[in-house]
Amino acid sequence: MAIQDTNLTSKSQKKTLQKSNKSSKITSSTAMLNIMYLPALILFIVFIFYPFIKGVAISFTDWDGFSQGYNWVGLSKYKAMFSDPKILNTIKNTLIYGIGSTFFQNIIGLAFALLLDQKIRGKGFVRTLVYLPAIISGLIMGYIWYFFFQYNGGAINDIMIFLGKEPVNWLENGRRAVWIITGVNTFQYLGVAMIIFLAGLQNIPRVYYEAASIDGASSMAKFKNITLPLLMPAITVSVVQNLIGGLKLFDVIMAMTGGGPGYATQSLSTMMHSLYFSGQDAGYAAALGNTMFLIICVISISALKFFRSKEVEM
Amino acid sequence: MKKKNTLYQILAIIIALIYMVPFYILISISIKSPMDTSSKWIMPSYIYLDNFVNAWNKAHLGRALVNNVIITVIAVVATLVIGACASYPLARYKTKLNNFMYTLFISCMIVPALTILVPLYKFVVDIGGINTRWAIILVHITFSLPLTIFLFTGFIGSVPRELDEAALIDGCNRFQIFFKIILPLLKPITSTVIILVGVGIWNDYQFSVFFLQKRDVATITVSLSQFFSQFQNDLSYVAAGCIIGMLPLAVLYMALQKYFIKGLSDGAIKG
Numbered sequence A: 001m002a003i004q005d006t007n008l009t010s011k012s013q014k015k016t017l018q019k020s021n022k023s024s025k026i027t028s029s030t031a032m033l034n035i036m037y038l039p040a041l042i043l044f045i046v047f048i049f050y051p052f053i054k055g056v057a058i059s060f061t062d063w064d065g066f067s068q069g070y071n072w073v074g075l076s077k078y079k080a081m082f083s084d085p086k087i088l089n090t091i092k093n094t095l096i097y098g099i100g101s102t103f104f105q106n107i108i109g110l111a112f113a114l115l116l117d118q119k120i121r122g123k124g125f126v127r128t129l130v131y132l133p134a135i136i137s138g139l140i141m142g143y144i145w146y147f148f149f150q151y152n153g154g155a156i157n158d159i160m161i162f163l164g165k166e167p168v169n170w171l172e173n174g175r176r177a178v179w180i181i182t183g184v185n186t187f188q189y190l191g192v193a194m195i196i197f198l199a200g201l202q203n204i205p206r207v208y209y210e211a212a213s214i215d216g217a218s219s220m221a222k223f224k225n226i227t228l229p230l231l232m233p234a235i236t237v238s239v240v241q242n243l244i245g246g247l248k249l250f251d252v253i254m255a256m257t258g259g260g261p262g263y264a265t266q267s268l269s270t271m272m273h274s275l276y277f278s279g280q281d282a283g284y285a286a287a288l289g290n291t292m293f294l295i296i297c298v299i300s301i302s303a304l305k306f307f308r309s310k311e312v313e314m
Numbered sequence B: 001m002k003k004k005n006t007l008y009q010i011l012a013i014i015i016a017l018i019y020m021v022p023f024y025i026l027i028s029i030s031i032k033s034p035m036d037t038s039s040k041w042i043m044p045s046y047i048y049l050d051n052f053v054n055a056w057n058k059a060h061l062g063r064a065l066v067n068n069v070i071i072t073v074i075a076v077v078a079t080l081v082i083g084a085c086a087s088y089p090l091a092r093y094k095t096k097l098n099n100f101m102y103t104l105f106i107s108c109m110i111v112p113a114l115t116i117l118v119p120l121y122k123f124v125v126d127i128g129g130i131n132t133r134w135a136i137i138l139v140h141i142t143f144s145l146p147l148t149i150f151l152f153t154g155f156i157g158s159v160p161r162e163l164d165e166a167a168l169i170d171g172c173n174r175f176q177i178f179f180k181i182i183l184p185l186l187k188p189i190t191s192t193v194i195i196l197v198g199v200g201i202w203n204d205y206q207f208s209v210f211f212l213q214k215r216d217v218a219t220i221t222v223s224l225s226q227f228f229s230q231f232q233n234d235l236s237y238v239a240a241g242c243i244i245g246m247l248p249l250a251v252l253y254m255a256l257q258k259y260f261i262k263g264l265s266d267g268a269i270k271g
Helices: A002-023 A028-058 A076-081 A085-116 A123-135 A138-149 A155-162 A174-202 A206-214 A219-247 A251-256 A268-277 A282-309 B002-030 B050-058 B061-092 B096-110 B113-126 B133-157 B161-169 B174-185 B187-202 B220-230 B235-255 B257-270
Strands: none
Touching (some): A028 A282, A028 B061, A028 B113, A028 B174, A076 A282, A085 A174, A085 A219, A085 A282, A085 B002, A123 A174, A123 B002, A123 B235, A123 B257, A138 A155, A138 A174, A138 A251, A138 B235, A174 A219, A174 A251, A219 A282, A251 A268, A251 B220, A268 A282, A268 B113, A282 B113, B002 B235, B050 B220, B050 B235, B061 B096, B061 B133, B061 B174, B061 B187, B061 B220, B096 B133, B113 B133, B133 B187, B161 B174, B187 B235, B187 B257, B220 B235, B235 B257
């Protein structure tokens, strides 16, 4: 009942707000103000919209990236992509980087947030520490973890040797390396999810928990019926942000494996880089870029819709 | 209840330890002589500062640091000015045109910069912007603007209109309202934007690696990656370079952590 009541007042408040918005007059002098967004608009046109359209055009050509001449090849670059095992593997890796790290970041991030919301000594310090990797460049973070996983004198192999086992070439196996990179990305940006969840948790009124306690609800029931539904807006933000971040993963891969061995750990971002600069196939790289754009749009918008639909009003 | 709290306390300590391990290893490698092949987990009893000297000189980190500061400061200031100006009409005068513009600007948030890399790179080559600071600054500004405009319009929307109207009656025109009334009120959200945008630009590798290939203009990440491919077998040098590279932001973060965490969570919640 309490939830419904607050719901009603907030809706009626919104309505009065909208009315006052409409009542303010828009005169011709205010149209002059639009020149204030002209610089931004020009930058968007020059550096985003124009290249975007140009990119679609390039993807229909066999342009090599530097010479003057090129031929129109229609959709053949796109067709080639879907029968190219390298690209299919790259798409698969990208999905693992994106969805895999989003999954772990949110589950572990939520657990950390719940823990650090308790009365614990030094929790501010722990939060600061968990967030620290997120403000360090992905490239540097990648190098740091490279020191752990490298074959010769890597920190993990030092342990293996200490335990009397054979050292392992961790990054040599592509499948394993993909998951290691996913793990590193999770480690680095876990703090972001945690901070979002902590802020969300602090927005939940204590009264709800007190009322539930009086009704004799278990802590599991409280989590399921109060915390989780009211945390949904924070979950939406965190999931979508992590998805976009993970699907375009670039610097950690460049630092740890450079996309190798072979093409085993390439993501769409790094693959585009190597097709354009080493492979000299700009048309193919552009087609890949457009595909990546579509994949990220479809996944993040459907995630946004899905999680938004689960949100309840407080 | 008490038992539970002890358990939580222990878990928190374990998390803290896990998050210290990478930095422990990094420091241990960076102060070890390259000849020292002992386990990375053992801190040496000496400090081999030559690693840092080597990294500083051979990776040209001094120049890289200067480049980073120039690029980040100019790009952040320009983003703030252009973003705040753009947000005012979009937040206050919601005509059909302005609503369309707002949606257009905000939808750029979802376009990952890398997907248009090929045409963007070609364009920057065509305008003679490769290996120049101004081109990367312009690119950084453009890709920082959607989030900036989003945060600023949200914030301006929450400023009561009565303030504008009072100022109008006092004889301010609409531009003066922005500069005299709205702009000074934007302080809290501005620190959020500076942190979000500043950290992103400072750490950038995806653009810098393409647009700044010459040593004179290279930023820290680019210099470090060139250094790494050159000295892959001398990890002590690379580790020392990593420490120098991450130190400025890490120190700033530690000193201003309250602002950072508040800014970042505000940015995320409203984002």
